[in-house]
Amino acid sequence: MKASARLRGGELLSLHVPPPVAAVPQAEALPLEVLHEDRDLVVVNKAAGMVVHPGAGHASGTLVNALLHRVKDLAGVGGELRPGIVHRLDKDTTGCMAVAKNEQALVALQKAFKTRAVEKTYLALVHGHPKAEGRIETLYGRHPVHRQRFTGKVKEGKSAVTVFRTRELFEGAALVEVDLLTGRTHQIRVHLSESGHPLLCDALYGAGRKAKGQVAEAQAQLGRQALHAWRLSFAHPRTGKVLTLEAPVPEDLTACMRVLRAGA
Known part of the structure; x- marks a missing residue:
């Protein structure tokens, strides 16, 4: 139904309410291609169709969910909702994404991208x-x-x-x-x-x-x-x-x- 549609009365409306997004992203065993990893950061080859972090319409199956499963200490790095994330790619863009594994790396990488x-x-x-x-x-x-x-x-x-x-x-x-x-x-x-x-x-x-x-x-x-x-x-x-x-x-x-x- 379009937002401009007018109701005359007597119509039967069916609403779909999506499930709420978890307050804190959960670890999920998802396929993840790793290009480089050390104690400070991981660089992945993001797949097409994968959203970077949970949000409206994407409660799970995101890159953050996959990273939380692979990097055990990632939770909370830079915040609970987008742990380790210093830059993003569109859902359908593939390729290199760097993710920080600790606060020191996060601050340094954020500065590098900003400058x-x-x-x-x-x-x-x-x-x-x-x-x-x-x-x-x-x-x-x-x-x-x-x-x-x-x-x-x-x-x-x-x-x-x-x-x-x-x-x-x-x-x-x-x-x-x-x-x-x-x-x-x-x-x-x-x-x-x-x-x-x-x-x-x-x-x-x-x-x-x-x-x-x-x-x-x-x-x-x-x-x-x-x-x-x-x-x-x-x-x-x-x-x-x-x-x-x-x-x-x-x-x-x-x-x-x-x-x-x-x-x-």
Whole structure:
């Protein structure tokens, strides 16, 4: 039923009330691909479809639930609701995520992300052919009309900077490598979409883009936006040594690129 619908009286309404979210996330034995782990932190390759922490509509099955099962002393690091979390990925974005295992590492990593001392590189499949390289720098904020969306076309907002390089061209699409210099919600998806090159299969920011031919066939390999957090590089919070991790490109993106290359 739409919010604008008017009741005339006598209607029978059925309501679904979701179960309440547990006040404290519980440990769950969920699949988790670990790229690196030591006494201070763990870097995982987040799977598509996995929410980072419990919230409305996602009481369990999140990355936090999986981490609590693997890291026995994680509970309470930085708070009970989002233990160890220093940055996030969208539900359907795959790839590298660093998680702190103690308070000292948490503070150090939070500072590194805040001061842009962390290098975050993504791979994305986009519609069209972007230029060879570019820098997108805008003010950034929530869309004034569509409140679930964000935009880089606001008069007042936070700074958002995205740098990209086109790595491979296909018929009607391209593979781009993206450096995220700031970490705004949906930033890559918004910046590339508003530059005329939305991500393949991005229902929120690319719904108006109709795919044809090989691109349409390639999109059939995906059930999510074509975005992967490929590489993460930062100074280790204890040793200061630079730690660089890469997450393998997931099979759905690989399959998508195979189809695109076949038609190039």
